[in-house]
Amino acid sequence: MSVLSEDIKNRIRALLPKYPRKQAVTLPALHMVHDEYRHVSPEAVVEIAEILELHPSEVQDTMTFYAFFKEKESEKLGKERVWVCRGLACMLRGAYELIDHCEHKLGVHCGQTTADGKITLEFAECIGACDGAPAILRNDEHVMNVTPEKADGLFAEIRK
Numbered sequence: 001m002s003v004l005s006e007d008i009k010n011r012i013r014a015l016l017p018k019y020p021r022k023q024a025v026t027l028p029a030l031h032m033v034h035d036e037y038r039h040v041s042p043e044a045v046v047e048i049a050e051i052l053e054l055h056p057s058e059v060q061d062t063m064t065f066y067a068f069f070k071e072k073e074s075e076k077l078g079k080e081r082v083w084v085c086r087g088l089a090c091m092l093r094g095a096y097e098l099i100d101h102c103e104h105k106l107g108v109h110c111g112q113t114t115a116d117g118k119i120t121l122e123f124a125e126c127i128g129a130c131d132g133a134p135a136i137l138r139n140d141e142h143v144m145n146v147t148p149e150k151a152d153g154l155f156a157e158i159r160k
């Protein structure tokens with residue numbers, strides 16, 4: 001039985017004419033599957049490879065090159081992904097304390113998802129928002145000058 005829905009398979013197929021080679025669709029396809037299922041299982045890798053007429057190891061190689069993708073159901077992402085930056089600028093402005101606060105507040109360690117499935121907490125090395133250190137990336141949106149109170153507000157908003 002297929003793990004990918006017909007809809008997502010069709011969305012991947014629809015990308016093919018937009019790229020010069022099928023292999024170039026690997027990364028967008030991985031993102032599409034990851035966004036939808038919150039992880040990319042080995043079975044999904046095989047199905048992506050079938051659509052792109054690649055060997056599954058080629059898709060797997062692309063996926064593991066980026067630490068971005070979750071592979072196991074047990075590591076499945078929450079509804080939203082929150083990265084706390086611990087790069088130099090953020091570290092100098094309290095990132096480690098902020099990470100401690102977030103882990104305590106959410107009851108998870110970085111790399112884990114809250115029990116309600118709403119938030120996956122992670123750390124990043126620099127998210128390109130050093131002028132707003134300490135900073136958080138909420139999915140693809142920067143949150144700048146984050147205090148513990150601001151982080152709490154962010155989590156409350158996500159959990160609404």
Ligand code: FES
Binds near residue numbers: 088128135
């Ligand atoms: S070091 Fe945190 S955004 Fe650059």
